[in-house]
Amino acid sequence: MKRLSLITLVSLLLTILATASTKDTPDIRIARFLDGKSAAISYTYDDGYIEHLRCVAPEMEKNSFRGTFWVNGTTHEGNANNQKDSSRLSWAQAKELHLRGHEVSNHGWSHKNLKRISNEEIKIEIERNDSVIEANIGIRPTTYCYAYNAKDANIQAMASKGRVGTRTKQKGFGRKATREGMLDWVHEQIESGDWGVAMMHGIHYGYDAFTDVNVLWQHFTDVRYLSDLIWVGTFKDVAAYVTERDSVHLTIRQKRNKTIITPSLGLDSNLFTMPLTLEIPRSDKHSVTIKQDKKVLKPLILSNRILVNFNPFGGPVTIRY
Numbered sequence: 573m574k575r576l577s578l579i580t581l582v583s584l585l586l587t588i589l590a591t592a593s594t595k596d597t598p599d600i601r602i603a604r605f606l607d608g609k610s611a612a613i614s615y616t617y618d619d620g621y622i623e624h625l626r627c628v629a630p631e632m633e634k635n636s637f638r639g640t641f642w643v644n645g646t647t648h649e650g651n652a653n654n655q656k657d658s659s660r661l662s663w664a665q666a667k668e669l670h671l672r673g674h675e676v677s678n679h680g681w682s683h684k685n686l687k688r689i690s691n692e693e694i695k696i697e698i699e700r701n702d703s704v705i706e707a708n709i710g711i712r713p714t715t716y717c718y719a720y721n722a723k724d725a726n727i728q729a730m731a732s733k734g735r736v737g738t739r740t741k742q743k744g745f746g747r748k749a750t751r752e753g754m755l756d757w758v759h760e761q762i763e764s765g766d767w768g769v770a771m772m773h774g775i776h777y778g779y780d781a782f783t784d785v786n787v788l789w790q791h792f793t794d795v796r797y798l799s800d801l802i803w804v805g806t807f808k809d810v811a812a813y814v815t816e817r818d819s820v821h822l823t824i825r826q827k828r829n830k831t832i833i834t835p836s837l838g839l840d841s842n843l844f845t846m847p848l849t850l851e852i853p854r855s856d857k858h859s860v861t862i863k864q865d866k867k868v869l870k871p872l873i874l875s876n877r878i879l880v881n882f883n884p885f886g887g888p889v890t891i892r893y
């Protein structure tokens with residue numbers, strides 16, 4: 573009789589605790605995109621034209637944007653005076669893009685259609701270009717862009733090994749692009765909470781060059797005005813964020829004036845290095861202190877929510893009210 577009542581008491585207590593913790597756990601979640609933005613855009617440029625450095629990079633940088641430039645090793649061999657195609661970047665110029673914060677990544681060694689070659693040749697297209705980019709720029713690519721966007725399940729599996737992502741969807745802009753059309757596309761990303769990947773080639777000349785280059789420069793200004801809603805990030809940064817966001821698991825516990833969020837993420841922490849953003853509902857209490865691994869994290873306090881970036885591979889995040 574005594575034993576039974578003890579069990580009853582314990583189970584009653586557990587029920588109360590469980591109910592209380594469910595009721596009191598704040599609605600904390602991972603933001604859809606970095607810094608709580610509604611959508612993300614990556615501007616990607618194929619084939620390594622010189623004007624990507626001379627014209628595109630400065631216009632993007634004016635707006636604090638960084639782009640992704642996909643290059644083919646065969647067109648960048650030698651120096652600027654000894655190139656196979658003088659309209660292409662030299663390795664020194666490609667490295668300059670990297671040093672200015674842009675992503676320089678793999679578009680295949682010789683721009684071969686991977687659907688038309690053997691597995692051994694596919695491996696060469698991918699790995700030889702990784703190595704030559706690493707040798708000349710100092711960074712091994714962690715993304716891949718298929719020449720002619722040609723891929724199948726086998727090619728995609730081969731190209732995805734050891735990477736944060738490969739370009740599997742894109743919206744092309746060039747000859748037919750208009751300022752209105754480009755802006756409509758951005759609004760579509762905001763409405764659907766999606767990641768838009770723009771694909772461009774030539775700017776003034778070359779494949780699918782813009783009829784009026786001002787369309788692109790004005791577009792960057794249009795997007796800058798939407799910066800509260802849009803994260804413009806390199807392909808590798810957005811790809812990493814999205815994969816981490818969709819893979820992380822949070823355990824949330826409430827203890828009096830403290831919320832403890834324990835992340836667990838089963839990805840390679842050497843490859844996936846983007847912080848994730850926590851979205852915390854804002855309470856009436858005036859101040860919060862947020863810490864992870866003994867470091868104080870700096871939150872962005874908005875009218876209805878608090879945003880804070882944290883390391884998804886790190887220890888528990890503690891929010892003290």
Ligand SMILES: [Zn+2]
Binds near residue numbers: 619683719720
């Ligand atoms: Zn290409």
